[in-house]
Amino acid sequence: MNTPIRRLSVVVMAMFAALLIASTMIQFVQAKTYDAKPGNRRTLLKSYAKERGSILVDGTAVAVSKPADDDLKWLRTYPQGPEYAAVTGYFSFTYGTSGVERGYNDLLSGSSDKLFYRQLPDILTGKEPQGASVDLTIKAKVQAAARKALGNQRGAVVAMDPKTGAILAMVTSPTYDPNLLSSHDLNAVQTNWKNLTTANSQPMVNRAISGNLYPPGSTFKLVTAAAALQSGDYNPDSELDGPAALKLPGVTKPLPNVTGQACGPNDKTTLTHALEISCNTAFADLGMKLGQDAVRQQASKFGFGQQLTVPMSVTPSTFPANLQQAQLAQSSIGQFDVRVTPLQVAMISSATANDGKVMRPYLVQTVRDKNLDVIQSTDPSVLSEAVSSQTAGKLRDMMVKVVSNGTGVRAQIPGMDVAGKTGTAETAPGVNADVWFTGFAPANNPKVAVAVVVEDGGTAGQEASGGSVAAPIARAVMEAVVNQ
Template sequence: MNKPLRHVALVGFVMFALLFGSTSWIQYFQAENLREHELNNRTLIEELSRERGPILVDGTPIAYSVPVDDVYEFQRTYGADGMSPEMYANITGFFSVTNGATNLEKTENSLLAGTDDALFYDKITNWLTGRQPMGAAIEITVDPAAQKAAWDALGGQKGAAVALDPKTGDVLAMVSTPGWDPNALATHDHSAAQDAYDRLIADEDNPAYNRAIGGNLYPPGSTFKIVTAAAALESGEYEPDTMLDGPAELDLPQTTATIRNSGGGACGSGTISLADSLRISCNTSFADLGMTLGQDAMETQAREFGFGEDMEIPLRVSASSFPADTNPPQLAQSALGQFEVRSTPLQMAMVSAAIANDGKLMHPQLIDQVRNARTLDLIEEPSPREFSRPVSGETAQELTDMMVSVVTDGTGSAGQIPGIDVAAKTGTAQHAEGAAPHAWYTSFAPADDPQVAVAVVVESGGRAGSEAYGGSTAGPIAKAVMEAVIKE
């Protein structure tokens, strides 16, 4: 071969190699990036033209796909008889042609869309048989009776309610109000879907914000006194009958500020037992107790209950917080669930659940089972798992007895259930100058064999406004949820 031909052959070889390399790079190494690129709608069309798996509550689909006569072939639909889409929106979220996905529709997308590796054998079968692929079915842990009880009892007031099974961590109810309708965002009409999304985001009541697990956290107020009492009992220096100072007014060191009790007077005769202090929710005794215990003991106890921990259930849960490096006045306020203490309702339900479960806190879980939507074969079944052991069994029993007295003869009487011992703590949390306080109630029942732990918050007192108290405003809501679970 002469020299010019060799040059032509070499150039041809190099060009072929470059072409082969570039196409291989695109097909194999850039394939995933190209599939997920925001300008590539083929993947979205492919997902929407596949029957997406349902999300089920007690076997009933509350999010499912129905055939339609358009390019996407299936329309995502929300709600069921007796299960309004608004009631479950902050769990299901939406799956939208225009605005993507949120909540479980987002976190469980690969399973619902049928693309998850867990569905590998099903995908092979579909390929061999030519059968249209279908997403997996996801059964959630929510008890529909408890969910409806929480929804109805909140009655559209801004707030949230969470119920847990103390023994497993299963989420039995998770309601955030006001609700919203995902169907308006799931429509295939791009303009209508965008309008619905814009209205949802612009709504001053923030319905898309899941008040149960995220966003702008709440000061828990006196419900946090459970954590302070736990720190005292766990220290070994205190018993339920240990006497504490409970003056009408507590002078805070390093400042001219004072802390007063709700009724204005002293607790007891100026001294009061730890158990009675929790029962009547004495501010001055708990503020002084927090300063005595110190930053390390308080912060450690809060962390062991879950404060400061990011969680996924699989929805992302905002971490509740206890302030670091406080001075004595700040620590006194923190012991009352004020200053910079912030919590989700889920976190306060976890505090009650740990006490109910002999001091063992289970990790909250929203997914019960994942099944093949066609064959019903089990794909995944999350097992209960321990989150932490914040208190000993002995301390848990002492706190249970103390919380029962809150209901039988204290601030939590609105949560009483005839024939059943209920353990609870109330809270009325100040949060902004001139604003009505948030009303809190956290509880579990039956106290001797707990089936459910609950936390409820009603923002700015709800309809009661500045007249709101945790017991009278949030207590009846918690009672309704507990009754719904226990009656089953």
């Protein structure tokens, strides 16, 4: 064999080897990755050949498949559409999946290995296997109360069981109807998708866990207060400086209180009273004295920066790095570049209610096969210990005074103590503030922790505050839990 032919044969063998390696990678190593892609039409066609499992709330299907008179044998429908869209997501032939539909797709579609032996009798008898059903942690009454109380205002509500992390309500507004994307009229689906994804109101953004995160405003004072109590240098009665306006290092304009007044006689207040009336200057000064590392570490212990799935991915909340003193002062009252999800704010209250332990949040309680046998269930787990039980107890008592005598009085529930904190967060010059409330009830035996944010002051506009707008929404949600 002459040299050119020998070289050519080497090249050909190398090409065959590369082809063999590439096909092996695609068919075996990367197969699951390609199958899991939301827009994989081959996988979607296969999934439409069998009945998809239902998604259930209190035993009622909020996502269910029905027989269809076309090539796609099953039509995915959402009986209560917009009510649960932030949780269920959509199942669309054209645009794939989102929400729980995506997070539990292999079980809902029946393609999970966990279902193989359970489906074996169907396979042997020629029956079409069926997907598993998913039971959510959402409570219908709580979800309905949150939806009604928030109304058409833009924002979000999250309620969770502080002892387990189970999410009891997740509402985002505006919302959308997943039926618009699950239709088999693919031309209509395309039109609906374009309208939904280009709308200025962003109805498909789950504001509870993602999107453009919010400045938390004064709800972040809970983190600053926790850092102070946890340091051992402060207690609820510790005296703080609380002037009408605080001069900040390197900044000409002082930081004022909303009232324009000092937070106590002789420009002094206590940690408890400062939280009760939401004193900006006291907490800004406190943050600078604690130092940015202490405040940042405390935020991290509450869950800031954590990568969470519920099963949808939760955008991590952030506390800025490398702060100058004036920036630290602003950050300590939830301004500057602090950004949060409502779920994260609910986790702060939840940890305080749960003796300082942050429970990992979750949306799915159990997964069942077609015979209603449990395939898997979620066990509560501790994400972190944010503060000691002693610190949590002190912070709880301070939060009770916020609701009994302070800025959060409109969250009061007759006959029980409620713990809470209001927030009013500036977002941009000339734009109405976002308003917040977070808290839990009953304070002495918590059953629910909640966070509410209403964008741009909601219907109250520039007159809005966390106490006037967000607190009544939170009260309605907490009542739906404690009164059932």
